[in-house]
Amino acid sequence: MLGHNLLxxxxxxxxxxxxxxxxxxxxxxxxxxxxxxxxxxxxRRPYMREPLENTRDSTITDEIFCWxxxxxxxxxxxxxxAYLIEWRPGPTLWVVPTESFGRSWSETRWQPFVEVNxxxxxxxxxDSDRYKLLEMQYDRMNLxxxxxxxxSALASRPIAYLFCDEVxxxxxxxxxxxxxxxxxxxxxxxxxxxxxxxSSTPTILNDEFxxxxxLGDQRRYHVCCPDCRGEFVxxxxxxxxxxxxxxxxxxxxxxxxxxxxxxxxxxxxxxxxIRDDHKAGMLxxxxxxxxxxxxxxxxxxxxxxxxxxxxxxxxxxxxxFLKAKKTLGxxxxxxxxxxxxxxxxxxxxxxxxxxxxxxxxxxxxxxxxGIVVQxxxxxxxxxxxxxxxxxxxxxxxGNSFLLSYGRVSGVDDLVEIxxxxxxxxxxxxxxxxxxxxxxxxxxxxxxxxxxxxxxxGFRLVPSKxxxxxxxxxxxxxxxxxxxxxxxxDSLIIYSDNDFKRLLYIESIxxxxxxxxxxxxxxxxxxxxxxxxxxxxxKLDRVVWKRFGANHYADAEKLCLVVRYQSRGG
Numbered sequence: 132m133l134g135h136n137l138l139x140x141x142x143x144x145x146x147x148x149x150x151x152x153x154x155x156x157x158x159x160x161x162x163x164x165x166x167x168x169x170x171x172x173x174x175r176r177p178y179m180r181e182p183l184e185n186t187r188d189s190t191i192t193d194e195i196f197c198w199x200x201x202x203x204x205x206x207x208x209x210x211x212x213a214y215l216i217e218w219r220p221g222p223t224l225w226v227v228p229t230e231s232f233g234r235s236w237s238e239t240r241w242q243p244f245v246e247v248n249x250x251x252x253x254x255x256x257x258d259s260d261r262y263k264l265l266e267m268q269y270d271r272m273n274l275x276x277x278x279x280x281x282x283s284a285l286a287s288r289p290i291a292y293l294f295c296d297e298v299x300x301x302x303x304x305x306x307x308x309x310x311x312x313x314x315x316x317x318x319x320x321x322x323x324x325x326x327x328x329x330s331s332t333p334t335i336l337n338d339e340f341x342x343x344x345x346l347g348d349q350r351r352y353h354v355c356c357p358d359c360r361g362e363f364v365x366x367x368x369x370x371x372x373x374x375x376x377x378x379x380x381x382x383x384x385x386x387x388x389x390x391x392x393x394x395x396x397x398x399x400x401x402x403x404x405i406r407d408d409h410k411a412g413m414l415x416x417x418x419x420x421x422x423x424x425x426x427x428x429x430x431x432x433x434x435x436x437x438x439x440x441x442x443x444x445x446x447x448x449x450x451x452f453l454k455a456k457k458t459l460g461x462x463x464x465x466x467x468x469x470x471x472x473x474x475x476x477x478x479x480x481x482x483x484x485x486x487x488x489x490x491x492x493x494x495x496x497x498x499x500x501g502i503v504v505q506x507x508x509x510x511x512x513x514x515x516x517x518x519x520x521x522x523x524x525x526x527x528x529g530n531s532f533l534l535s536y537g538r539v540s541g542v543d544d545l546v547e548i549x550x551x552x553x554x555x556x557x558x559x560x561x562x563x564x565x566x567x568x569x570x571x572x573x574x575x576x577x578x579x580x581x582x583x584x585x586x587x588g589f590r591l592v593p594s595k596x597x598x599x600x601x602x603x604x605x606x607x608x609x610x611x612x613x614x615x616x617x618x619x620d621s622l623i624i625y626s627d628n629d630f631k632r633l634l635y636i637e638s639i640x641x642x643x644x645x646x647x648x649x650x651x652x653x654x655x656x657x658x659x660x661x662x663x664x665x666x667x668x669k670l671d672r673v674v675w676k677r678f679g680a681n682h683y684a685d686a687e688k689l690c691l692v693v694r695y696q697s698r699g700g
Contacts, residue, residue: 146218149183153210160247162239171210175411175441178352179207181419182433186211187218189324192429196330197344199437199471204330205236208294209244211328212274213251220272221291221322226315228300230265230278236296237264237276279311286314289321298331298340312339333473341473347432348421352439354413361400365438367452367470373397373404374449385453391446396438407444414439437469459605459695460629480664481639486657489639491532491647497555498524498532504556506697507534509566509591510689511545512682513577518545519659519682522563523690524556530645531694536656536683542568542580549589565697566591567623567689578613578621594689596627605629606696625692631675633695634688635663659683
């Protein structure tokens, strides 16, 4: 009997089914999961079951989750980590975009999750000095949280498990360092059966994360129509997400409440109207199907749009789509965040034909009769030897008219134009209301010129374009320093790519706004409006490329920045 008990004690516990263990053991507090507090369940999100079971499969080393908003990708990773702590402990690294992001996740999500689950809390050390926000020393393993912008933290100590959350916001590669994701992966090399979990919403094609997803087996969650039983993937194609035409008013605007109430998903096979109350049963009967048979062994990649989230209705998706169409960068954000797809920029070569279509019968210095002008805006592109400027009149409805353009020898001359110029509008003389000037060259000189303009009653604001691929806000402000004096929120930072798209594609090519120039405008202006296009580079990335000087186009872009900012973004 004694020998039998001794043999039982020496047996290694076999890890149970992950889903079974999770649903019998773990719970979320309202602080961690306000929508679903209580025992953890996969019933509402059955698409989590297969990825959870992967956690105990040592042959699966890499998982890539390209999921949309509110699909619970971070919660999935936390549950997987909880299972590893209990059943397969090993040194673990959790990587997020920044250290402050990591502190927030640890304090508001991970540590409260541990506290509410006794089976996890039992692994905590008694010594509080060994249990910090970024370094947690559990009894059988360490968990370290680092920001992607800390190369030294990413390049030290070997790990068995790597979790990377919101990868597309990670620090990119530099001249001296590999990308944050590449550095983190290197730390798992010494372990025979590592696990590397990466999750994010994508941003652009050829991004490192999207490439990872494509190299995997590209699993999609297939569901069946409740009527015809035809199999398909929820996605936003033409004539799939539908709402009533009666939701559009006579003024052409959508009543978003009616859109929300009438939206449904049309079966791509039989046209059946799939409502929100059908979705739960469809998800339970669905399953993951790989699309790429050439994937590297041990690598699984999962794509899931927000259509699958039990917390997102068809009505909400329809409303979010219509709202996105009305904002700068909105469709890009909708495609990234809700559809979990990279943004694909359309071609934007502006031709003479496009500019001809934007010409109207009026002369420089005024606007057509009957036009009510709200703001007169100056935009100026500064070079070392000269400054190009344009002046544009904006109406309440977004229509705009080129009033003037030209080149002066320096910023001081630009200030003189802003302070003294006036235009005949509606029978009265109007002065320029505000100007935005590029401060890329000689920034302190530009700052001082802006101060001089302000003292003379002309509001001239310095600006700087940002080429970052991901900006939460298209326009923001920051401090500037002139000598020992700090001027708070006095420099406008704008997304260069967003406003190039707004100018070239939305305003000129697609004519989504009434952006006008007079028929008498000179070729010196029009030629510079034709010299920047989107092209595909040697790495197959879509990028903006200049084909000569385009200073008037840059000045026009700054006028749109002013308009966007003045309208509250």
